[in-house]
Amino acid sequence: MQAQNRPARPVRQSQDDFAALYRRLRQHAVGGARGALDTIGPERxxxxxxxxxxxxxxxxxAAIETEPGPDNPHPAGHTPTGPPExxxxxxxxxxxxxxxxxxVHGDADSHLDALCHVVYDGTxxxxxxxxTVTPAGATALAVETARDGIVGRGVLLDIPRLRGIPWxxxxxxxxxxxxxxxxxxxxVRVGEGDLLFVRVGHRRRRTERGAWDAAHHRAGLHPTAVEFLAERRVAVLGGDGNNDTAPSPTDGVxxxxxxxxxxxxxxxxxxxxxxxxxxxxxxxxGRWSFLCVIAPLRLPRATGSPVNPIAVL
Incomplete structure (x- = not known):
């Protein structure tokens, strides 16, 4: 495939443009306590x-890491506790x-963000x-919302492959x-209720170049790309990075x-x-769609969960 090397783009997004986009997208929101997961019914x-x-x-x-690194200063702790010697x-x-x-919400380990994870303008x-998010945990929109698992049609869009570059x-x-x-x-076409996965090559770059400060420097979706998610009514978005670009292209967000x-x-x-x-x-x-099964841990009041999504081809 011919390489399509491009500079970082598009231009920055003002706070006013972001606010207008936010208002437009709210009109596309699916009602119900499960949010966009309600687009996945038994027939789907x-x-x-x-x-x-x-x-x-x-x-x-990805394998859960227990050693600190540039993108993982507070790694998971794993201690074998038995049997006694x-x-x-x-x-x-x-x-x-x-x-x-x-x-759970670090910059190295695979995890799911619950709907209570993002607080914006007091809601x-x-x-x-x-x-409803208290020191004792979330009393609404916690990861328990997905306690029965997330099962649906997964679609992987490979952006480095499209551009002819490794990442x-x-x-x-x-x-x-x-x-x-x-x-x-x-x-392939992304449709209503699909689980959309977007590859930017973060993991391959990390493997070949080593870990870096991904909290401040990473590839991701431009905010305007979220209109695609709304128009197609996707249920889940997954990425091999944080899904957000860093530095942020949006002023003040x-x-x-x-x-x-x-x-x-x-x-x-x-x-x-x-x-x-x-x-x-x-x-x-030559097939980029598959059955996908995601089973978050049942952590009442949690804002997220480690997760191991499985593609079944």
Whole structure:
């Protein structure tokens, strides 16, 4: 494929332009406590099951990391807690056990953002008061909203493949035109209730170049690309980065895609996935849609969850 090297674009977005976009998108929001997940009904799950051709399951999660790094100063803690040394070789029954703790919303580990994750102008999605997020946890729109899992048709749009490059450099943007062009190049169309995954190549760059300060420098969607999500009525957005570009292209708003997708549209986000296992298979098969199963942990009142999305091809 011919390379399409481009500078970071488009131009910055003013606060007024962002506010106007936010107001437009709110008009597209799906009603209901589950937000955009309500676009996935039983009939869509049945249709998504028809995507299975190979009977092959592929993870879209990165391995959880327990060592600190430039993008992960507070890594997950994993401590084997048993059996005691004096029991390891004793006769009879013994158990190996573990203790695990995680900063869910970091910049390295794969996770799902619940609808209570984004507080904007004193409210959560749908105008729910921000006071529902308390020191004891969220009493509304928590990850428990997705307790029955998220199952539907997944679609992967590979933007580096479209441009003929291995990855997008930090600071570059994915536009709505990129998403449309990727659909055309991959002969796939994103539809209502789909789980949309957008590859920017973050994981491949991290593997080949090493970790960097992704909190301040990363590729992602331009805020205007969220109009594509609204028009197609997608249920979920997942990326191999944070979904937001850094530095932010929007004046006065650090995570505009999070605000527009989660707060305005009620779309659950999945951050820091990895598509390096899945994308080559999709390319070889010439098929970029699949059955997708996402099972967040049942963490009542939590703002998010570690997650391991599975593509079934």
């Amino acid at each position: 799950v049945i249709t998504a099951a028809g995507e299975v051709r190979l009977g092959l399951t592929v993870t879209m999660a 004096d029991e390891e070789h004793a006769h009879g029954l013994h158990f190996a056990t573990d203790r695990f703790g995680m900063n 959560l999605h749908g105008g729910v008061p921000a006071t 997008l450099e930090p600071g570059d943007h994915v536009t709505a035109d990129d998403l449309l062009a990727a659909e055309a190049a991959q002969d 650090d995570f505009p895609v999070h605000v527009l997708a989660i707060h305005a549209l009620g779309i659950h986000l999945l951050d820091y996935l990895q598509f390096e296992d899945l994308a080559p298979i999709c390319a070889r098969q």
